Amino acid sequence: MNEITQIEIILVFSVCAWIxxxxxxxxxxxxxxxxxxxxxxxxxxxxxxGFGIAWFF
Structure with a gap:
């Protein structure tokens, strides 16, 4: 399994905030x-x- 990096967490939250x-x-x-x-x-x-995409890809 890939680990979620901090930049991916920031990107997920920023995209969801813009949504x-x-x-x-x-x-x-x-x-x-x-x-x-x-x-x-x-x-x-x-x-x-977004977290699912960041976790699996």
Whole structure:
């Protein structure tokens, strides 16, 4: 197994943060609870996918 390096962890978090920024901008900063919950789920899923990619490739 490959070990995840610090730069890969930083890249995963920065990409997921930008995804969150884009989702908030796309939604125009709506304060709707369900919309925020959906965006949080998407960011968590993208973070898990990013770590999976960093771990296996």
């Amino acid at each position: 969150g920024v884009v989702l908030l901008a796309w939604n125009k900063g709506a304060s709707d609870y369900e919309t925020g919950e959906m965006m949080a789920r998407v960011i968590i899923i993208f973070t898990m996918i």
